[in-house]
Amino acid sequence: MEPEARQRYLRTLPAVDELLHRPPIQSLLKSHSRPLVVDSIRKVLGEKRRAILQGGTEEAAATAGLTPDQWTEAVKREVAAVFRPSLRPVINATGVVLHTNLGRAPLSAEALRNLVEIAGGYSNLEFNLETGDRGSRYEHVEEVLCRVSGAESGLVVNNNAGAVFLALNTLAEGKEVIVSRGQLVEIGGSFRVPDVMRKSGARLVEVGTTNRTHLRDYEQAITGETGLLLKVHTSNFRILGFTAEVPLKELAALGEARGIPVMEDLGSGCFIDLSPYGIEHEPTVQETLRAGVDVVTFSGDKLLGGPQAGLILGKKKYIDRIKKNPLNRALRIDKLTLAALESTLKVYLEPADAVKTLPALAMLTCPEEEVKKRAGRFRRKLSQDLPGDFKVTLRADSSQVGGGALPLQVLPTWVVAIRPSTLAAASLEERLRKSDPPVIARVKEEEVLLDLRTVAEEEEDALLGAVKKVSGNAECGGRNAE
Numbered sequence: 138m139e140p141e142a143r144q145r146y147l148r149t150l151p152a153v154d155e156l157l158h159r160p161p162i163q164s165l166l167k168s169h170s171r172p173l174v175v176d177s178i179r180k181v182l183g184e185k186r187r188a189i190l191q192g193g194t195e196e197a198a199a200t201a202g203l204t205p206d207q208w209t210e211a212v213k214r215e216v217a218a219v220f221r222p223s224l225r226p227v228i229n230a231t232g233v234v235l236h237t238n239l240g241r242a243p244l245s246a247e248a249l250r251n252l253v254e255i256a257g258g259y260s261n262l263e264f265n266l267e268t269g270d271r272g273s274r275y276e277h278v279e280e281v282l283c284r285v286s287g288a289e290s291g292l293v294v295n296n297n298a299g300a301v302f303l304a305l306n307t308l309a310e311g312k313e314v315i316v317s318r319g320q321l322v323e324i325g326g327s328f329r330v331p332d333v334m335r336k337s338g339a340r341l342v343e344v345g346t347t348n349r350t351h352l353r354d355y356e357q358a359i360t361g362e363t364g365l366l367l368k369v370h371t372s373n374f375r376i377l378g379f380t381a382e383v384p385l386k387e388l389a390a391l392g393e394a395r396g397i398p399v400m401e402d403l404g405s406g407c408f409i410d411l412s413p414y415g416i417e418h419e420p421t422v423q424e425t426l427r428a429g430v431d432v433v434t435f436s437g438d439k440l441l442g443g444p445q446a447g448l449i450l451g452k453k454k455y456i457d458r459i460k461k462n463p464l465n466r467a468l469r470i471d472k473l474t475l476a477a478l479e480s481t482l483k484v485y486l487e488p489a490d491a492v493k494t495l496p497a498l499a500m501l502t503c504p505e506e507e508v509k510k511r512a513g514r515f516r517r518k519l520s521q522d523l524p525g526d527f528k529v530t531l532r533a534d535s536s537q538v539g540g541g542a543l544p545l546q547v548l549p550t551w552v553v554a555i556r557p558s559t560l561a562a563a564s565l566e567e568r569l570r571k572s573d574p575p576v577i578a579r580v581k582e583e584e585v586l587l588d589l590r591t592v593a594e595e596e597e598d599a600l601l602g603a604v605k606k607v608s609g610n611a612e613c614g615g616r617n618a619e
């Protein structure tokens with residue numbers, strides 16, 4: 138396209154003031170502030186200018202040909218967009234239960250109720266109602282934590298990365314921390330055990346090899362400088378074959394004999410054994426403490442099924458030191474999290490209820506047959522409503538635990554597989570992702586898979602509506618459109 142033509146088109150763009158004085162924009166100013174409206178006008182003008190300068194011939198011409206109504210509509214849409222939440226609910230049809238990018242564990246109804254109540258008013262967050270004196274925010278959960286886990290003492294911070302950092306800094310700043318080479322893990326989102334350790338001021342002493350580490354490796358590495366023996370639960374990967382890890386009990390005994398604290402970062406700590414539900418045995422928090430470790434750290438929003446938080450449990454003499462670390466103030470848990478966490482922890486006072494009450498555990502332990510029944514019902518409804526060029530089938534597949542927990546666990550599931558014939562599966566996935574509410578689904582071999590394991594029953598109608606809506610206008614974007 139010739140530069141002169143672009144210049145000519147550019148001259149058709151209205152001025153900010155001109156748009157501002159149009160009646161629809163004037164009425165917009167009755168409900169919105171002038172700077173906000175002016176900003177929106179500038180943004181729209183900027184986009185249109187770019188379309189003329191960089192767009193193809195057709196796009197540039199179309200932009201120059203916008204009617205006054207189209208201009209004001211664009212500005213109104215821009216103003217509305219400013220108020221549309223960026224963080225919003227999505228339907229997770231991926232079957233990944235603790236999906237880190239989708240917010241990990243959904244909260245229980247009781248945790249939600251408590252969170253809303255605490256959030257909307259004042260509370261005794263740091264106020265002792267008995268004495269009228271200043272209280273501690275940590276007291277609200279310490280007793281239930283100790284009761285459920287059997288720990289002497291405990292505290293909670295912002296997340297488990299913070300918990301590990303704080304514990305290392307308290308127990309081993311300027312000292313050596315001995316850890317097995319097989320446990321120097323990276324958790325998604327760039328949390329790497331060696332990096333966190335360095336930042337905490339501890340000096341990493343690696344022992345053993347990637348696949349095998351023995352008790353004598355730890356023994357030989359202990360010096361006068363040793364501050365901590367650390368075990369990291371390799372929650373997000375497995376080393377198989379010729380392997381050896383030192384059992385926690387032996388490591389704890391070694392620490393005890395040498396007067397060196399022993400800590401385990403459990404990652405996704407769990408209070409109940411899920412193996413009766415067909416889920417691979419994960420060391421529970423209680424087992425870990427019983428093995429004799431001094432300190433254990435884990436997440437609130439992984440297998441625990443609560444809000445993002447880092448839990449630190451263990452022997453009182455170490456927990457007391459951690460509580461007094463000034464860094465604790467920088468990592469402290471907020472009242473909303475605390476409210477949701479307290480409710481979540483109380484569920485474990487009656488452990489048999491936990492797999493029903495906590496959504497993440499309910500989804501993980503939902504029997505295959507039940508998922509199949511729901512998926513079958515959903516498939517029938519969907520195939521009645523979808524155009525003929527969408528083939529909908531019920532198919533066996535597997536869900537995942539997610540959250541860097543139980544990487545090898547296969548959760549048998551049944552998915553509703555949609556195969557569009559006039560559209561690429563990837564574009565159906567994209568349309569679902571961009572619908573309202575957004576639906577996040579998997580694509581596998583030219584099919585879009587919907588796994589109802591992670592879709593709440595209350596969300597089924599919305600999911601059905603979203604799929605119907607995006608497949609209704611399949612003609613407007615064929616395979617070539619991608």
Ligand SMILES: *Cc1c(COP(=O)(O)O)cnc(C)c1O
Binds near residue numbers: 297299372405540541
């Ligand atoms: C997930 C995980 C962490 C980080 O926990 P966050 O709560 O996400 O900060 C640390 N260590 C291990 C072993 C983990 O699995």
